[in-house]
Amino acid sequence: MARARESLIDLDATSYYHCINRCIRRSYLCGDDKYSGNNFDHRRGWLVERIKLLATIFSIDIAAYAILSNHYHLVLKVNRDEALACSDDEVIARWYQLYHGCVLIDRYLAGEVLDEACLLRISEVVSKWRARLYDISWFMRNLNEFIARKANLEDNCTGRFWEGRFKSQALLDETAVLSCMMYVDLNPIRAKMADSLQSSDFTSIQERIKQYKSFQKQQIKLNEDVTVLPQPNSLLPFGKNKDKDSIPFTLFDYLELAEFSGKLILPNKRGSIDSNRPALLKILDIESDSWINTIKHFRRQYANFAGSKTSLIKCAHAHHHSWYKGCA
Template identity: 75%
Template sequence: MARARESLIDLDATPYYHCINRCIRRSYLCGDDTYSGNNFDHRRTWLVDRIKFLATVFSIDIAAYAIMSNHYHLVLKVNRDDALNLSNDEVIARWYQLYHGCILVDRYRSGEKLNAAYMFRINEIVDEWRTRLYDISWFMRNLNEFIARKANKEDNCTGKFWEGRFKSQALLDETAILSCMMYVDLNPIRAKMANSLLDSEFTSIQERIKQYQSFQKQCHYKNNKSNKKPEFKVLQQPRLLLDFGCSIDKNTIPFTLFDYLELADFSSRLIRPNKRGSVLKEAPNILSMLNIEVDSWFNTIKHFRRHYANFAGSQSSLRKCAHSHHHSWYKGSA
């Protein structure tokens, strides 16, 4: 039985969510469509650009993404505190990037002096917009509707573009966040659309690797050019993606970038054991730290969506969340 969206997204339980949506048409969302003979690779760029734009408007960060042929994956982190700390003017400015607003707020923006009753109503409107700025449903609505309208215009047709509302999974603990992000980033390799992480087009892992390689080249060039003692430089991660950091910093993904890249490389070799240079090293330290066995990890990143339904995490995390929602249990086997 389907659950209401408000029961699936519980920010008190976790700010991290895995969202998926699939194209309904026989023709593919992106890539080569064998039925029509057309190529829609350019639509992947539409999605990536729109996702990143929305991340600047909403108080929702992008932890991972993968744009596939007929569907896409997002791992989102809702930053409710950021939205609650925005001033009314900041909320209005953000909302007006998406919508026309309303006449009363237009009068306020123009500098017109309004009485107390008008200002009270304006505050009510702004508070509603503020709530929407950390609402995943409104984020996904602005993403899906924009792409559907643009694709329909290109195809000169009308009707549905997506098979339905997006599906979501709440990621209840660090292990669920890590395994879900890895599941998303390894999608092209698992689908045999790419042979390596660097070849995985339109994924967050490719973007992070390219940024990391660029940083290493800059440091190597500057250190070789100067005879002075090498300077310590802070790694600049992709600007519109949520940074990796540590468990202490709530505004970052609770792992280091180096540990994640090491684990991604190890995991890609597990999935494609026959590819060139796929000699497996010892399991990364991060698996030992989280007390995860290699076989269990491989099974999880390969079949993440089969292991869980709308909530993902350890047995204790699933049980705790289920009890808080007055359920006896949630599906989960990993």
């Protein structure tokens, strides 16, 4: 049975969420349409550009993304504390990048002297906008509606472009976050759209690798603290320490695990598979067989909540349910 969105997004349980949406039409969201002969690869650029713009407006960071031919994946991290710390003027400035606002706010911005009732109403409006700045539903609405309108205009048609609002999975612990990010980043390889991480176009892993390779070329010698590396400004950075404003793994460890996982998915890929488990699998005590099964079938293993057995039970009880589908 379908659940209300408010029951699926629980920021007290986790700030990480996996969001997916699929195109409903016969023609592809991106790629070649065999019926019309048109190529829609440029629409993937629309999505990436819009995602990054929204990340600068909303208090929601992009941990991972992958844009495929007829659907896309996002791993989002909600930064509620940032939104709550914003001043009223900053909230208004952010919201006005997307909407026209309202007449009363316009009068306030123009410096007009307003009475107490007007100021109270402004405070109510700003509070509503502030809450929306860390609301995944509003983030996804602004993404999907923009792409749908632009695609309809290009196709000279009207009607639905997406099959629904979006699907989401709450990532309840570090292992779930790591597994889901890897599942998203390896999507083109798993779908046989690419044979390497570097050739996986329109993915966050490709963007991170390009930044890393560029840094390597520019540096004759790395600093002693090799984890302090430039990372894409548009993506949530990796951090060695468990900083709430970064992904709690190092970039080196994640890239090592991604390369290892890619070879497991494509056994014929050039290069041997190291018999030693990557550092992250050792730290999180994950066996290689269990890991490969998870990154191949992450969506099937879990429903709206993903995590260890303990995490799933705890979250289910907090929501007054007996259990949530999933396996450790």
